[in-house]
Amino acid sequence: MTEIITHPLAVNGKDPRNLRGDPITQERYYSRDWMEREWDHLWTRIWHIAGRENELPEPGDYIVHDFMHESVIIARQPDGSLKGFYNACGHRAQKLVRGNGSQDSWTCAYHGWVWGLDGSLLDACDRDDFPQGDPVGKVRLIEVRVDTWGGFVWYTMDNEAPPLLKYLEPIPDIHRNFPLEKLVRILRVRVELNCNWKFSTDNFNESYHTRTAHPQVPPIIDQDHFTSRYEMFPNGHARIIQMGRPSLRDRLPEGVPHPFDDQLRAWDIDPARYATFEEKVMRGWHDLKEAKRKLGPERGYGHFAQLTDEEMTESPFGVVFPNIAFGANAEGMGFFRWEPHPDDPEKCFFDLWEFAYPAKNSYRGRLTQTTLEMKEAELDFRVYTGPEAVADLSDRVVFQDWGLSPGQQAGWRSRGYQEPYLAAQETRVRRFHEVLHDYLAGKPPGR
Numbered sequence: 001m002t003e004i005i006t007h008p009l010a011v012n013g014k015d016p017r018n019l020r021g022d023p024i025t026q027e028r029y030y031s032r033d034w035m036e037r038e039w040d041h042l043w044t045r046i047w048h049i050a051g052r053e054n055e056l057p058e059p060g061d062y063i064v065h066d067f068m069h070e071s072v073i074i075a076r077q078p079d080g081s082l083k084g085f086y087n088a089c090g091h092r093a094q095k096l097v098r099g100n101g102s103q104d105s106w107t108c109a110y111h112g113w114v115w116g117l118d119g120s121l122l123d124a125c126d127r128d129d130f131p132q133g134d135p136v137g138k139v140r141l142i143e144v145r146v147d148t149w150g151g152f153v154w155y156t157m158d159n160e161a162p163p164l165l166k167y168l169e170p171i172p173d174i175h176r177n178f179p180l181e182k183l184v185r186i187l188r189v190r191v192e193l194n195c196n197w198k199f200s201t202d203n204f205n206e207s208y209h210t211r212t213a214h215p216q217v218p219p220i221i222d223q224d225h226f227t228s229r230y231e232m233f234p235n236g237h238a239r240i241i242q243m244g245r246p247s248l249r250d251r252l253p254e255g256v257p258h259p260f261d262d263q264l265r266a267w268d269i270d271p272a273r274y275a276t277f278e279e280k281v282m283r284g285w286h287d288l289k290e291a292k293r294k295l296g297p298e299r300g301y302g303h304f305a306q307l308t309d310e311e312m313t314e315s316p317f318g319v320v321f322p323n324i325a326f327g328a329n330a331e332g333m334g335f336f337r338w339e340p341h342p343d344d345p346e347k348c349f350f351d352l353w354e355f356a357y358p359a360k361n362s363y364r365g366r367l368t369q370t371t372l373e374m375k376e377a378e379l380d381f382r383v384y385t386g387p388e389a390v391a392d393l394s395d396r397v398v399f400q401d402w403g404l405s406p407g408q409q410a411g412w413r414s415r416g417y418q419e420p421y422l423a424a425q426e427t428r429v430r431r432f433h434e435v436l437h438d439y440l441a442g443k444p445p446g447r
């Protein structure tokens, strides 16, 4: 393994000596007590994504994020800034708005109080009937802190939380060459799964499962643990960098067309120019970087000029603690977010968002090998009852992970559960639980 650490905050995410060794007990995956402690100490203290900035471009545009039993409104102000509020009327707490929209003010459906975009009360019925004084000019909606990064709108319910960029550190810094705010969300699927939300954090924090669960990937991305780079950061975030070339360990049978050949051809490289498979993989991988650097700008990828060689072809996968994973590559970004169910610790919601830079009219995902139209996608919500519920997504790699989720939940409830026996390349799994333990103990990192 190459011992390159790209950021001063990174420690080797494949070295268990960077762990305390906290046990990963099983009840965290099904107990209501854990679910409530996570609400009190984790979800109310982290930064959440409410949506994309381009969902609320004009003053008066607002978006709503429902999370467990909470709901938050974020509104674009007349001066272009964003403000966020709990979605509860300041009179007697009726939910103020039901979904995204655009208005100059919000009128509560219960007693008609009228709220301004800045959270102030503009009008109320019978203003002279309040012995404690006219509520107008006095009562306000309760605010949450809002900020933006990567084209996403974030908020936190914790007034003591570090500023967003500090909380995300060093994720913004290591993605500084990517104009993420220009990305178009061309796939927007939300699936209700029958497993605890931590299934996905565990799953995205290791690529040990990929050779078994996603056998179609190694011919496209080298997932070998000895060629990948593993990083862990102080606030609980982590990253893996895998080489954007086929693994030399996995050969397709003679005569089967190789997907890497298509990637080379897409950048005007003739795969026949290489004498052996090894040469094609290693030489072709370098040629691909060069070809993309040369042809990228004329093909609409202006930002290629500022990408490093690594960023040009490699497959990075960042996990933002505790419930986001994303891979920002040169042409687009796969983005995943998972959230707990409000009442059932054995259910969760999984968001599968795919993004592309608007360089052409369609986008062919590197992993999915399918083509999507270059336009903002509508929300597509499914309940995962089995593979048939998401059959049309079967070429998206996470489809295979969803198939494993009920079996994982069953194992977590079993009397046969044992302390996980982790490979070095699964170090980030235990690290996630250690940071989770710190949150639950009231001591989030950096606070």
Ligand code: FES
Pocket (backbone or CB within 6 Å): 089, 090, 091, 092, 093, 094, 108, 109, 110, 111, 112, 113
């Ligand atoms: S609860 Fe909103 S006006 Fe009464």
Ligand SMILES: [Fe+2]
Pocket (backbone or CB within 6 Å): 203, 209, 210, 213, 214, 397, 398, 401
């Ligand atoms: Fe997976």
